[in-house]
Amino acid sequence: MNRKFAIFDMDGTLVDSMPYWQRLGREYLIRAGVTEVSQELLERIKPMTMAESTEMFYRELGLSGSPQQIADELNGIMSGYYRNDIQLKPGAAEYLRALKNRGVRMCVASATVERLVEACLGRLGVADCFEFLLSCDTVGAGKDRPDVFLAAAERFGAKPEEIASYEDSIFAVETAAKAGFYTVGVYDLNGAHSWEALQALADETITDWFHAAAELSAEK
DSSP states (O other), X not given: XXXXXXXXXXXXXXXXXXXHHHHHHHHHHHHTTOOXXXXXXXXXXXXXXXXXHHHHHHHHHOOSSOHHHHHHHHHHHHHHHHHHTOOBOTTHHHHHHHHHHTTOEEEEEESSOHHHHHHHHHHTTOGGGOSEEEEHHHHTOOXXXXXXXXXXXXXXXOOGGGEEEEESOHHHHHHHHHTTOEEEEEOOGGGGXXXXXXXXXXXXXXXXXXXXXXXXXHTO
């Protein structure tokens, strides 16, 4: 990676949070009386903001309460996980430090709300690697649209082609690529079914953060 700017996704890219989200979704829907959810629906919500995904659940699954009430409840439950349980992927801290040592300016652009991103990355000791944190909810669009990537580029004062975007979701990689960003696909077990397609789409890929950090250090 030879760019001087980098945008990192968080969930599934830097931290192992996807199992928590999946378990939460299943548990919440079961409590709401929904026993079956199609894989196609779960795939569609991946690039969405919390507001967008809960709106879809509300509309298509007939959940009670308002979409905002559902989003608030889910965020409330996840808050404890982000503040206490979720961990960095092995080697991610070393990779971030290696980029920082090379003078790369970094930020996080996540579908997760900023206060939870800040709490999680602060607890894990890597918040100082990032100049700013940006949520899809803040810009009002999920990663099926380029808004959050372009907003980050504007804050950096850089052009998309000068910035590397790190993502584990093929939807987000596709969006960033179409907007002109250099893309780095990151392997996550929960996205293993689409890994080959992501490899074909991204400019480069990472399967192991430790290995990628070692390669960065060797390039000095």
